[in-house]
Amino acid sequence: MTGRDPFRHPGPGLSFGAAGDCWPCVEAYIGRGATPCKRWLAMVFAQKAGFLRERTAMTELELRGFRILPGYLDGARQAALVDGLRAVAAKAPLFTPMTPMGRAMSVRMTSAGRYGWVSGSSGYRYDAAHPGGGPWPDIPGGVLQIWRDLVSARRDPDCCLINYYGEGARMGLHQDRDEADFSWPVLSISLGDDGLLRVGNTARGGSTVSHWLRSGDVVVMGGDARLTYHGVDRIRFGSSSLLSGGGRINLTCRVVD
Ligand SMILES: O=C(O)CCC(=O)C(=O)O
Numbered sequence: 001m002t003g004r005d006p007f008r009h010p011g012p013g014l015s016f017g018a019a020g021d022c023w024p025c026v027e028a029y030i031g032r033g034a035t036p037c038k039r040w041l042a043m044v045f046a047q048k049a050g051f052l053r054e055r056t057a058m059t060e061l062e063l064r065g066f067r068i069l070p071g072y073l074d075g076a077r078q079a080a081l082v083d084g085l086r087a088v089a090a091k092a093p094l095f096t097p098m099t100p101m102g103r104a105m106s107v108r109m110t111s112a113g114r115y116g117w118v119s120g121s122s123g124y125r126y127d128a129a130h131p132g133g134g135p136w137p138d139i140p141g142g143v144l145q146i147w148r149d150l151v152s153a154r155r156d157p158d159c160c161l162i163n164y165y166g167e168g169a170r171m172g173l174h175q176d177r178d179e180a181d182f183s184w185p186v187l188s189i190s191l192g193d194d195g196l197l198r199v200g201n202t203a204r205g206g207s208t209v210s211h212w213l214r215s216g217d218v219v220v221m222g223g224d225a226r227l228t229y230h231g232v233d234r235i236r237f238g239s240s241s242l243l244s245g246g247g248r249i250n251l252t253c254r255v256v257d
């Protein structure tokens, strides 16, 4: 929540700002029966409207069915997530995936959970083992908490895909469609540098819209938008100080099977 709700009783000794000088109005406001002056009422209602606008702008956006929660994670939660992800990458190192066409993707990635997302000449798939061998580490508790709060406490995700965008990295328009059950949304968490999300349609082609995702923003891609094409055109390298070496991390949590 941001800003002070002007409809809340400010408490003894706290000023109402410019309007607070008019004691009969303050008394009326807190219910002692005096008649407030019009100027004071107008000011309180203007503040209330501004407060609501600000709160709406800060809490939620909708972009072609994607639910975007700007600034969902504060700085401390972002830093704690990065610590957990460092531990994941220490056990399951980032690798450069190859597309089925044999081209190196510009993002580096790894995963946590029962499955990791891998790609290669045989196509895109989920695998229980890291390409270097061995299981994927557990999904960090801080990531699971976001899923439970925003998606479901009934079932945890099977995979948390971790994408790292260094300078110049991007991700072309695609659908997330390697999962068995599209009734489960994909939960996306952005950390570090700003990334320009592009959102298209449920079928290939057509118009697109773009939105800059910032560190701490969370997106829920579900419902009718579960198969909507999306990608990341570019990042603003160095725009955030969260990651010491710069770059952007995006986490996507998915129910796989
Ligand atoms: O980096 C992002 O914001 C999106 C990543 C994504 O679409 C994916 O990993 O499938």
Ligand SMILES: [Fe+2]
Residues within 6 Å of the ligand: 174, 175, 176, 230
């Ligand atoms: Fe995706």
